[in-house]
Amino acid sequence: MTRKPLIAGNWKMNLNHLEAIAHVQRLAFSLKEEDFEEVDVLVLPPFTDMRSVQTLIDADRLRIAFGAQDLSDKDNGAYTGQISGVFLSKLGCKYALTGHSERRGINAESSELVMQKTKAALRNNITPIVCVGEPSDIRKNGNHVTYTLDQLEQSLSDLTKEMIKDIAIAYEPVWAIGTGEIATPQDAEQMALEIRNWLVDRTSLTIAQGMRILYGGSVKSSTAAGIMAMPNIDGLLVGGASIDPDEFVGICRYRLAGV
DSSP states (O other), rough: OOOOEEEEEEEEEEEOOOHHHHHHHHHHHOOHHHHHHHHHEEEOOOOHHHHHHHHHHHOOOOOOEESSSSSSSSSSSSSSTTOOOHHHHHOOEEEEEEEHHHHHSOOOHEEEEEEEOHHHHHHHHHHHEEOOOHHHHHTTTOHHHHHHHHHHHHHHHHOOOOOOTTTTEEEGGGGGGGSSSSHHHHHHHHHHHHHHHHHHHHHHHHHHHHSSSEEEESOHHHHHHHHHHHHHHOOOEOOOOGSSHHHHHHHTTGGGOOO
16 A cells, blocks of 8 residues: 655754744745655644744745644643643644653653644644654563553543544654754564554555655754655654654655655
């Protein structure tokens, strides 16, 4: 089954709304129609940038999608500082990260909360990109597959098969995020295959074959092609390199590496 690759740029806490406009304009100028035919391009700006990004994308009819780096598990109420999926959906937001390692680590988010946020995204017609992955000590002990699949199970435990088919999964080994280290293409493929096999058992072969599994962790234009050559890798979750427009465009054009 052919799965169109998704290249997602997570800006994290970078770029103010004016810088965001310039950044998206640069991407739109550099990426060609044939690029969008080959990959889906997604930017994940800070919340304060989203209205500016949405206005630009809509006004110029750009083929770049935008999403949120996080969302609340609640739709409304007395939850100061949180952002509702209802608001994001009304803005035209198509994707949201749930369970990013920095949210799990810095903000101590549990897999139970990740699951509730994933459900909040789905009920507001937002595609959640559920992030899972192991820290360095687990990798060194050789328990990375068990750890990651357990994390995935806990993050999706209440979801039905029909709900699961509408999500994407990002494997992001924690030891490779912001460290300059990167899993080899074979490391990424091993985990993606384990995740897909888990999805077959949890849902069905048809559903599992239709779902996108992304890799994230210090991705660069120089490494993207090797990772994307793996049969079970269907996209990339790009961190630091996504705020460099030339580098991000190079990642989106991974298929042209060496041409």
